[in-house]
Amino acid sequence: MMKARCLLRAPYSSSPLVSSTLHRFCKPGNKFASQNHTLAFSSSVSSSSVSPISSSPSPLSSHHKPQVPLFLRPPIYSATLSDLTNFFNWGKTLASSVGSSFEQIDNGPDATLLLRELKWFLDDAVEDSSLILHLGTPQNERFLSMEVRLRAGLDQIYQLWKQRIEERRPLQYIVGCEHWRDLVLSVEEGVLIPRPETEKIVDLVEDVVGKCGVLREGLWVDLGTGSGALAVGIARVLGKSGKLIATDLSPVAVAVARYNVERYGLQGSIEVRQGSWFDPLMDLEGELAGMVSNPPYIPSKDISGLQAEVGKHEPGLALDGGVEGMDHLIYLCMRTSTMLKPGGFFAFETNGEKQCNLLAHYLENAAGSNFRDVSIVSDFAGILRFVTGYRK
Amino acid sequence: MMGRCRLPICLKLGGIKLVGSLPFALYTSSALLCRTAGANSLSLPPANPIADFGRRTWPDCKFHCQRITAFSSSTGDRIGAGCASDSDSHRTEGGYLGLSDEQLMSQCEMETFKASGPGGQHRNKRETAVRLKHRPTGIIAQASEDRSQHKNRASALNRLRALLALKVRRPVDLDAYSPPIELLRILPPKSTVRGSECGPQIKANNPKFVEGMQALLDLIYAVNGSISDAAKFLGISTGALSRLILSDDDLRMAVNELRASKNFLEAVFTVYPLLMLVFGENSPSGSVDCLLEDGTSDS
Numbered sequence: 001m002m003k004a005r006c007l008l009r010a011p012y013s014s015s016p017l018v019s020s021t022l023h024r025f026c027k028p029g030n031k032f033a034s035q036n037h038t039l040a041f042s043s044s045v046s047s048s049s050v051s052p053i054s055s056s057p058s059p060l061s062s063h064h065k066p067q068v069p070l071f072l073r074p075p076i077y078s079a080t081l082s083d084l085t086n087f088f089n090w091g092k093t094l095a096s097s098v099g100s101s102f103e104q105i106d107n108g109p110d111a112t113l114l115l116r117e118l119k120w121f122l123d124d125a126v127e128d129s130s131l132i133l134h135l136g137t138p139q140n141e142r143f144l145s146m147e148v149r150l151r152a153g154l155d156q157i158y159q160l161w162k163q164r165i166e167e168r169r170p171l172q173y174i175v176g177c178e179h180w181r182d183l184v185l186s187v188e189e190g191v192l193i194p195r196p197e198t199e200k201i202v203d204l205v206e207d208v209v210g211k212c213g214v215l216r217e218g219l220w221v222d223l224g225t226g227s228g229a230l231a232v233g234i235a236r237v238l239g240k241s242g243k244l245i246a247t248d249l250s251p252v253a254v255a256v257a258r259y260n261v262e263r264y265g266l267q268g269s270i271e272v273r274q275g276s277w278f279d280p281l282m283d284l285e286g287e288l289a290g291m292v293s294n295p296p297y298i299p300s301k302d303i304s305g306l307q308a309e310v311g312k313h314e315p316g317l318a319l320d321g322g323v324e325g326m327d328h329l330i331y332l333c334m335r336t337s338t339m340l341k342p343g344g345f346f347a348f349e350t351n352g353e354k355q356c357n358l359l360a361h362y363l364e365n366a367a368g369s370n371f372r373d374v375s376i377v378s379d380f381a382g383i384l385r386f387v388t389g390y391r392k
Numbered sequence: 393m394m395g396r397c398r399l400p401i402c403l404k405l406g407g408i409k410l411v412g413s414l415p416f417a418l419y420t421s422s423a424l425l426c427r428t429a430g431a432n433s434l435s436l437p438p439a440n441p442i443a444d445f446g447r448r449t450w451p452d453c454k455f456h457c458q459r460i461t462a463f464s465s466s467t468g469d470r471i472g473a474g475c476a477s478d479s480d481s482h483r484t485e486g487g488y489l490g491l492s493d494e495q496l497m498s499q500c501e502m503e504t505f506k507a508s509g510p511g512g513q514h515r516n517k518r519e520t521a522v523r524l525k526h527r528p529t530g531i532i533a534q535a536s537e538d539r540s541q542h543k544n545r546a547s548a549l550n551r552l553r554a555l556l557a558l559k560v561r562r563p564v565d566l567d568a569y570s571p572p573i574e575l576l577r578i579l580p581p582k583s584t585v586r587g588s589e590c591g592p593q594i595k596a597n598n599p600k601f602v603e604g605m606q607a608l609l610d611l612i613y614a615v616n617g618s619i620s621d622a623a624k625f626l627g628i629s630t631g632a633l634s635r636l637i638l639s640d641d642d643l644r645m646a647v648n649e650l651r652a653s654k655n656f657l658e659a660v661f662t663v664y665p666l667l668m669l670v671f672g673e674n675s676p677s678g679s680v681d682c683l684l685e686d687g688t689s690d691s
Binding site for chain 2: 107109117170180181196198294296297298306307309310318380381383
């Protein structure tokens with residue numbers, strides 16, 4: 001049912017690396033193997049037997065060429081303002097026709113939201129976005145025949161908006177970027193679109209290193225970095241001396257994360273390694289000053305009911321957390337105390353209050369009292385979302 | 393004891409109902425009152441600008457009231473009421489604007505769109521608009537232009553600072569008045585009270601303009617809306633002060649509202665005793681919680 005989309009999308013899907021990685025997911029006897037064997041990636045929690053294939057730098061990740069976001073593409077296309085107005089009117093009508101139907105089906109966006117997205121789409125597609133203000137208003141003939149420079153052909157612009165509405169393809173994949181915190185990150189199919197809730201983790205890290213300069217100087221890790229959002233956000237907070245390693249299982253994510261790291265000029269501070277969780281970090285056991293992660297935490301049974309933009313387009317690898325949604329979170333917690341140095345800090349994002357409570361309980365009791373100051377922090381919407389703490 | 397301490401006016405007039413029945417001519421000078429013109433009923437019109445005006449400002453000020461029974465018309469006497477001082481944060485140096493972003497944010501309730509459902513990884517609905525409600529004053533600021541909630545949070549906070557400057561008035565002691573540094577910084581260099589250590593003039597597009605704007609409004613309020621009086625305190629010509637006020641739309645509107653409300657009060661207080669006579673026992677009761685002053689005309 002759910003494919004490991006990120007792997008299949010890669011041009012090298014028949015390579016031994018990929019098939020053996022898939023194989024590893026379905027390894028029987030794995031404590032966390034999902035009951036549902038079609039979920040190929042739910043059992044990556046094993047730390048035993050199979051040697052980590054991906055701990056060495058993978059040559060494959062450099063094969064994926066990250067896509068350039070729309071707003072960065074050269075404006076080599078053009079259309080008249082009149083044509084653009086026609087597109088805008090058509091796009092508005094299409095968005096309005098949705099009404100609240102998406103919302104009713106799967107809590108998707110309503111027409112108002114889609115209209116806002118249409119404007120954002122045009123912001124990125126049109127070279128001079130101030131012209132967009134004129135699109136709805138009556139203009140004289142001369143103005144309407146004015147040529148407007150575009151970053152995509154008008155045909156493609158029509159096609160992309162059609163995809164938005166008919167296929168529920170996320171806007172962020174259409175424009176190839178997401179505005180997150182004070183950043184604009186490149187994203188594409190195969191990479192999780194960074195969520196606004198996750199912005200808070202950067203604030204938490206900023207507080208922590210503000211209070212403890214030693215942690216600011218140490219090595220930080222972003223596990224399952226996706227687009228590299230947390231890595232870039234945190235590196236900017238750590239400052240000049242900051243050092244961070246970002247890991248991800250998906251070669252597409254690794255390529256995109258590297259691209260975002262370069263775009264923000266942080267190649268000197270951030271290294272992106274491909275592999276499963278701690279596998280690429282075995283040389284650093286006990287040395288980490290800080291560890292953050294937004295691991296997949298959605299319970300498997302909830303995946304099919306997700307809003308189509310998420311469920312049908314974003315990588316299941318980044319969403320599915322197993323039966324309770326906690327497979328990866330528990331695994332991370334199991335290894336956190338040995339990976340962190342004494343006094344090291346961690347922050348994990350979860351599905352909400354229930355998972356936070358379970359995780360905090362686990363950290364305080366089962367993990368051999370290795371942690372202190374375990375806290376549950378809420379996100380900006382008031383939902384208990386993050387578990388943080390320090391290694392003793 | 394209180395000298396010439398000027399008080400912010402609370403327009404919680406018991407005579408609100410009075411407004412509806414005043415002849416139109418009496419308040420054409422005040423833009424605030426246009427909407428209530430012709431309303432004959434004694435119930436409050438839904439969006440009563442006077443009531444709103446009263447509700448939006450000065451909630452923390454305490455002062456005692458005087459029921460107006462007599463008017464002094466042209467002697468220039470100012471009748472002041474006592475000004476109880478609170479130890480609220482806005483009495484401290486810089487007031488609310490002196491708070492850091494974090495501190496100010498902690499006084500606010502932030503509303504992002506009330507997400508239905510679990511949020512986080514489940515969701516891709518970018519309702520990035522942010523609304524901040526400042527609990528101590530009830531002032532609301534919002535921002536929705538940016539595609540990132542983080543940026544909208546920052547914008548909303550800046551907007552809140554501007555609104556606090558525009559709406560929250562602090563008392564000023566005219567007897568011993570010395571313009572605070574943030575006000576000096578927004579004055580033109582030729583001001584006689586501005587020293588060279590103030591640096592270049594901070595203009596309306598600069599975030600620091602907001603603090604100066606607040607202090608300027610406090611002063612203009614204290615001199616009863618008289619631009620010429622305020623200009624004297626600031627060592628610049630009336631024209632120069634007018635130009636400064638016109639350089640920012642929000643500032644211009646706040647000054648105009650302030651001056652209009654002064655005209656309104658004059659209008660009300662000349663009519664009040666008349667209506668007492670006309671309506672007798674049926675006149676709207678309730679104390680008039682405000683400062684009485686005669687009108688000294690602007691030069």
